[in-house]
Amino acid sequence: MKKNDLSLYIHIPFCVRKCLYCDFLSGPADARGRDAYMQALLLELESYRNHPLAKRNITTVFIGGGTPSLLTEEQIEALFAKLKDVFFLEEDCEITIEMNPGTVTKQKIDCYLKVGINRFSIGLQSPHDALLKTLGRIHTYKQFLETYHMLRAAGADNINIDLMSALPGQTVQMYCEGLRKVLELSPEHISAYSLIVEEGTPFYEKYNNKCNDLPGEEEDRLMYECTGEILHDAGYERYEISNYAKEGFSSRHNSVYWERGEYLGIGLGSASFTDRCRYKNTSNLKEYIDAWNAGNGASVQRMEEERLTGEDEMEEFMFLGLRMMKGVSGEKFCEQFGVMPEEVFGSEIEKLIQQRLIQRDVESGRISLTKSGIDVSNYVFEHFLL
Numbered sequence: 608m609k610k611n612d613l614s615l616y617i618h619i620p621f622c623v624r625k626c627l628y629c630d631f632l633s634g635p636a637d638a639r640g641r642d643a644y645m646q647a648l649l650l651e652l653e654s655y656r657n658h659p660l661a662k663r664n665i666t667t668v669f670i671g672g673g674t675p676s677l678l679t680e681e682q683i684e685a686l687f688a689k690l691k692d693v694f695f696l697e698e699d700c701e702i703t704i705e706m707n708p709g710t711v712t713k714q715k716i717d718c719y720l721k722v723g724i725n726r727f728s729i730g731l732q733s734p735h736d737a738l739l740k741t742l743g744r745i746h747t748y749k750q751f752l753e754t755y756h757m758l759r760a761a762g763a764d765n766i767n768i769d770l771m772s773a774l775p776g777q778t779v780q781m782y783c784e785g786l787r788k789v790l791e792l793s794p795e796h797i798s799a800y801s802l803i804v805e806e807g808t809p810f811y812e813k814y815n816n817k818c819n820d821l822p823g824e825e826e827d828r829l830m831y832e833c834t835g836e837i838l839h840d841a842g843y844e845r846y847e848i849s850n851y852a853k854e855g856f857s858s859r860h861n862s863v864y865w866e867r868g869e870y871l872g873i874g875l876g877s878a879s880f881t882d883r884c885r886y887k888n889t890s891n892l893k894e895y896i897d898a899w900n901a902g903n904g905a906s907v908q909r910m911e912e913e914r915l916t917g918e919d920e921m922e923e924f925m926f927l928g929l930r931m932m933k934g935v936s937g938e939k940f941c942e943q944f945g946v947m948p949e950e951v952f953g954s955e956i957e958k959l960i961q962q963r964l965i966q967r968d969v970e971s972g973r974i975s976l977t978k979s980g981i982d983v984s985n986y987v988f989e990h991f992l993l
C-alpha cells in the first residue's frame with residue numbers, strides 16, 4: 608500500500624426484501640425511491656471534485672449493499688461516469704460488485720464488464736433450497752447457478768461466493784456436502800461465515816436463547832474446521848479468518864481494512880477512515896436524500912467522527928492485522944509507531960504464545976494466530992486493548 612492510495616466503498620442499501628437474519632443497513636424500496644437515492648449518491652460523489660481525496664490513487668472500489676445488482680444498467684453507467692470523472696481510478700483498480708441471484712441479467716453483466724467491474728461477489732449462503740427458504744433468501748440454488756454461469760460465459764474471471772454455516776437444521780455433513788458441491792464450480796474466492804443471530808432481526812425473536820434447531824458450538828466449530836480442510840485440499844488458501852482464495856485472488860479491498868489502509872465511504876451509513884479519523888455518513892435514508900437535494904450534504908457526512916489516539920492505532924494494528932493468517936509484522940509496527948509490539952504488548956504476547964494461541968515466526972518475526980487461536984480469536988483480540 609502506497610501513501611497516496613485510497614479505496615472507495617459505495618453503499619447501495621436496497622434489497623428485494625429483508626432476509627430474516629439480516630441486520631445490515633438495507634431494505635426494500637420501489638424504483639422511484641432507488642432513483643432518488645442514486646441522484647443523492649451522485650451529488651455526494653460530485654462533492655469530492657475539488658477535495659484533496661479526489662487527488663489520491665484509487666486502488667480498489669467496492670460496491671456493496673444491500674443488493675447493488677438491483678440497480679439498472681442506466682444507474683450503473685451514471686454511477687461509473689461520475690466516479691471516473693471525479694476520482695482517478697488506477698489502471699488495475701480492483702472493482703467489486705455484490706450481487707444476489709434473482710436480480711441479475713445478461714444485460715446487467717455486460718454493463719458491469721463495460722464499465723470496468725472486474726470482481727463479482729455472489730450471495731449464495733447455501734446450496735440447499737430448504738435452508739435458503741429458512742433464511743428468507745429470495746432465490747433458489749438453480750437461480751444462483753444461472754447467475755454464476757452467465758458471469759462465466761460473459762468472461763468474468765474473479766468470482767467470490769458467500770456461504771454461511773451454523774444455519775438452523777444444518778448438520779456438519781450437510782454443510783460439507785454443500786461446500787463440495789459449490790467447489791465443483793471452482794470460484795476464485797469463498798467467504799464463509801457462521802450465522803450470528805443479531806438482535807432486532809426476526810431470527811433473534813425466533814432463535815435467541817430458545818430451545819431450537821440451531822447447531823451447537825461444537826458443530827459450529829466442526830463446520831469451520833471442515834471449511835478450512837476442504838478448501839485447503841481444493842487449492843484455496845485461508846488468508847483471513849473467514850476468507851479463502853486461490854493464489855492471487857485474495858480480496859485487495861478487504862485487505863485494506865485489515866491492514867488499516869485509508870478508505871472513503873460513499874452513500875448511506877458508509878464508514879470512512881482517512882487522516883487518522885474514523886467517521887461515517889448518516890444512516891437515515893430520508894435525511895441523506897433530503898440533505899443532498901437541499902445542497903446541504905455536508906451535514907450528513909463525517910458523523911460519529913473519532914480521531915484516533917496513538918494507543919487506538921496500536922490496538923487496531925494488532926487486532927485487525929491478526930485477522931489475517933500472515934499476521935502482523937513487528938517491523939511495520941515499528942515503522943508506524945517507533946516501538947516494537949513487544950515493548951507495548953510484551954506480557955500479553957508472551958502469555959498468548961504460552962497458551963499457544965499466537966505464534967511468532969523466528970525468521971520474519973511476524974506474529975499470527977495459531978489454529979487454536981483462530982477458534983477463540985475474539986478472546987485473543989481482547990488482549991490487545993490498552
Ligand code: SF4
Pocket residue numbers: 621622624625626629630631633672673674707730
Ligand atoms: S440480501 Fe443481503 S443485505 Fe439484503 S437483506 Fe439479505 S442479507 Fe441483508
